[in-house]
Amino acid sequence: MEKLQISFAKIWRERKSIGSVLSRIRNIILGTEVDKGLLFKLFLYILLIDTAFIYMNPIFKMISTMIKNADDLSNPSVIWIPHEIYLGVLQDALNKLQYAKGFIVSTVLSITVATLQTVSCAVAGYSFARLYIPFKNFWFFCLLLSFIVPPQITILPNIIAANQLGVMQTFLPIVLPAVFGHGLKGALFVIIYRQFFMSQPKELEEAAKIDGASAYRIFFKVMFPLARPAMIVVFLFSFVWTWNDSYLPSMFLYNSDLQPLSQGMSILATQLTAEAELSGPSVFQDSIKMATGFLMIFPLLILYMFTQRWFVEGVERTGLVE
Structure with missing residues (x-):
């Protein structure tokens, strides 16, 4: 009888030990809470990697295409990794874009506009938030209206005014609105x-x-x-949008020697299309377009790499995620 009780106790202890191990494995896989388990983390990482690939795939495609030679571009079996790295297309894009000159122009223009909008839009935003202004709701409605109306509708009066003031072919038509809290996306910053x-x-x-x-x-x-959080968000948004904008420079700087990269990229795309119509498409046509696109966004990638922590913090604290 005693031996039977001892065997039952041993079986019970072993069963309890197995149950404890299974419970521990279950807690590791499923977690004590919904977002603590290994299965949930695995699903989250798969989702994040897929999302990151969707956004990074065009950049990878740009890099892969612009470093291929003519043989790799003509070979349908070469998709991502070329047989040899060819930098001639990149050098050609640098020369056609006049990259050094365009980079300086874009940087100066973007920093100037971003700095002015960071300060002037702060004054306007504080006025709408805290100060008493006659007909403040009406003026705020006008501000929202300026945000909704596309710039293509108001560009003609701006061109006429800039022509009358004699500031065409200069940066003033782009920079001057930023002094008064307006400019590209200025209403959003306010x-x-x-x-x-x-x-x-x-x-x-x-x-x-x-x-x-x-x-x-x-x-x-x-x-x-x-x-400071709002300043970081406004400065980075203004810098990036001014850097990428090609519409306003094409209106006010169409014959100027000081061409930003965005306008130079548009002019180069037009030239490549005209050359293709005259002499037929070149095997390097898409590669040059990829190279110019990569050269255009590369400084922004570097900028975001060093400022992403402050940018995310600023977005969270300004309420943009709500």
């Missing part, structure tokens, strides 16, 4: 600042008013330094 300043506690301004600070001092000494 809305971002307004959203941020409305989320700040009013006690900060009340304490500054008790100390005798004016509205200008409250903004520049108290509120504007707090708007």
Whole structure:
């Protein structure tokens, strides 16, 4: 009888041990919570990798195509990895784009517009968020209207005004609106600042008013330094959109010697199309277009690589994710 009880106890301990191991394995695979298990993490990583590949695939295609020689481009079996790396197409794109000159022009123009919009749109956003302005709702409606209306509708009056002022073929028609909180996507930047300043506690301004600070001092000494997340988002958005924009430069700088990369890329694409119509398509035509596209976005990739942490933090704190 005692031996039978001992065997039952042993079987029970073994069964309990097996159950504990199975429970531990279950907790590892499924997790104690929904988002803690290995299965959920595996699914999440697969989803993130697939999403990343969708966005990175065009860049990989650009790099793969622009380093192929004529034989690899003509060989349908060569898809991603060429037999040898050929940099002649990249060099040709650098020369046709006048890359060094265009890079300097694009950088100066983008930094200037982004800096001006970062400051001027902050003033406008703070005014809409905190100050009393007669007919403020009406003016905010006009701001939203300027955001909705595409620039193609208002470009003709702007060209006429720039021509009358004698500032055509210069950067002033592009830079000057940024001084007054407008310009490319300026209305959106004002809305971002307004959203941020409305989320700040009013006690900060009340304490500054008790100390005798004016509205200008409250903004520049108290509120504007707090708007660092919104400043980062606005500066990066403005820089990227100005860098990529080819419409406004094509309107105001069409015969200027100072061509940004975006306009140079559009001119080069037109030239390649005209050459293809005259002498037939070249085997390197698509490669040159890929190379110019990569040269265009490469500085932005480097910029985002070093600023992504502050950019994500700024997007979260300004309410853009809501």
